[in-house]
Amino acid sequence: MGSATDDLTARARIRDAAIELFGRDGFERARVRDIAERAGVSAALVLHHFGSKEQLRHACDEHVTSALFARKELLQGAAAAAEIQAWLADFEGNRPQLTYIARMLTGDSGAGAQLFAALVAGTRQMMDEQIDAGVMRDVPDRDVVAAHLATWGVAPLVLGQHLAAALGADEMSGELYRRSTLPLMDVLTHGIYTDDRLFRTAQEVLEP
């Protein structure tokens, strides 16, 4: 169940071990010594390769972000957004990276901010295309909707532990995600309210 302690270079093994432990324990509580142990090297070698714990974090940020956007290079627009969305839903195949990304998004290292901005931009572009194609309604404030849709997209990562618990599971999984897909598509397609009473009330309050 450990990380691949195989034919990777020591540097790569250290980085992968760091992604796991930073993700599992958070940056502050993860110890360089433990990362070294998991990578099968000494603590000094970790610092030798990366300079400092902070720079090791940067390297992890960079590596995970690259993995996430790798597929974006080839595709564009809605297709790329869908690819990224699928990657974010592959809990079994990408768990260490996804856990790390969740920490990135809730930490304050700047990398999380950058990532989120990219997700919003991608969501916004996808909306524009889908609205042009007549698949999506022309919502009034696209920036606001894109930003919130992005938060909804990463919510299963950032709040995955709680979400899983609420649904009777130990951790997020592809199965749980699939169980959620249809009900959420239903909500996003038909709304949850039977009519626009609440909407019109809010409208009257906010736009007098």
Place this chain on the structure above:
Amino acid sequence: MGSATDDLTARARIRDAAIELFGRDGFERARVRDIAERAGVSAALVLHHFGSKEQLRHACDEHVTSALFARKELLQGAAAAAEIQAWLADFEGNRPQLTYIARMLTGDSGAGAQLFAALVAGTRQMMDEQIDAGVMRDVPDRDVVAAHLATWGVAPLVLGQHLAAALGADEMSGELYRRSTLPLMDVLTHGIYTDDRLFRTAQEVLEP
């Protein structure tokens, strides 16, 4: 702009200072010394009153959670859920508490899990009532929808910094929240898709 350095007992001032700094910096990075300074006491007194940094955290968890659910005692069901939702939207009045709650939800102290479970339960109860009243559609998997609606509800807290940045602001505010309200009500009322093409496609894939 500091916390009320007024006629509160030292113990209460320490607790409030801790809520601010735990929220701002996170539990690990916040230092007992700084909390003491902000409360206008010595570091030793902090430990004298609370025993340890960890127990201080428990006291903060307890205090913030009580503040959040105080209004639930008097009301019930959808009314209480609406009250709590309103409290969670009052960024100006409750910023330190809200920031602390965001840390609770993304930390792994157990208090966040408990809080989220309560929010899901409240959301679920509200759904039941609104569906009975004919205000809300009878969605297929209520547990799943309630859990995700709860994540959407706290997303502006947990990802507030990024959300604000995406909308050109420094931090979440009541203004930003109000700007979001109507577009989100619109999404939740009418959906974002023009028809149920995507929904039916998903249905065919997931329920063969």
Place this chain on the structure above:
DNA sequence: GTCTATATAATGATAGAC
């Protein structure tokens, strides 16, 4: 209750050999 001074422990980082 509140302080000053100090003990103790943990951990990131460095020095230097191989």
Place this chain on the structure above:
DNA sequence: GTCTATCATTATATAGAC
């Protein structure tokens, strides 16, 4: 590149006086 041994710093926690 990699290790062992050690340093230096930081922060929680305690002792004991007032």
